Amino acid sequence: MPEQQDPLALESQVCFALSLASRSVIAAYKPVLEPLGLTHPQYLMMLALWEYAPLSLRELSALLYQDPATASPIAKRLESLGYLRRERDPQDERSLSIVLTERGAVLREEAEKIPGIMMDRLGMDEAELRALHGSMMKLIDVAVADGRL
Template identity: 55%
Template sequence: MDPRDDLLKLENQLCFAIVTAARNVVSIYRPVLEPLGLTHPQYLVMLALWESAPRSLGELADELAMEPATLSPLVKRLEAQGRVTRTRRAADERVLEIALTAEGRALRERALDVPGQVMARTGLDPAALARLRDGLAPFAGAVRV
């Protein structure tokens, strides 16, 4: 048996561990976000907007590491829910600007409980979550090809 065979076992694959973890993280967040009327991707959009709004769709896509074409339907659904507005920037009509509505800003108060609920569901404290997040940093940065 070639000693490299272990390298090809599914259980030894970093990619499999990360993909499985990502699915599980989304399933942990789902019941926490449901009462807020948000999906996990919509929650990420709202987090970015709570930090800085208004901002262009392109800026938002860059921060969230998403393609604008993927982000656009998420933003449209948030607009239909009354949480954001989409308007063309007066100085440059090509730029779609995303802003929070009063309802979108108010939702932040309810979202303050989300991190605590996630910690309770995972059994991890803030320091452990920070270590885990920081350990993923090499994989969350820019892709080098």
């Protein structure tokens, strides 16, 4: 008769594996991002801006699944580093528009090396990372649909 596994065993919990993986991957990014002067949350914000700028703080927060109160200090820090500017939107004076500076746009060229470096650091090829990403996005979609995110 097969041995029954404890349904509450720590090692078998998806939440534990995701939490540990998240911390581990973010830690692996740290030495790669340090030469650029970026933290991981700042890097995520720059990724969004490189793809979609200009954005309002509300739009940027939504892309990052963050509250504007969480995203605002990150944007302020990136502005102090010279990578972006927060400007009043000419269409709506109540709204801030976040735009890349020339320095922020140039930083993208340096950052283009990061995905390849991270593939090596994580010991996974592109196909493995795409499959993992797909599984995680499926989890995120379920959480968003259920209103948990």
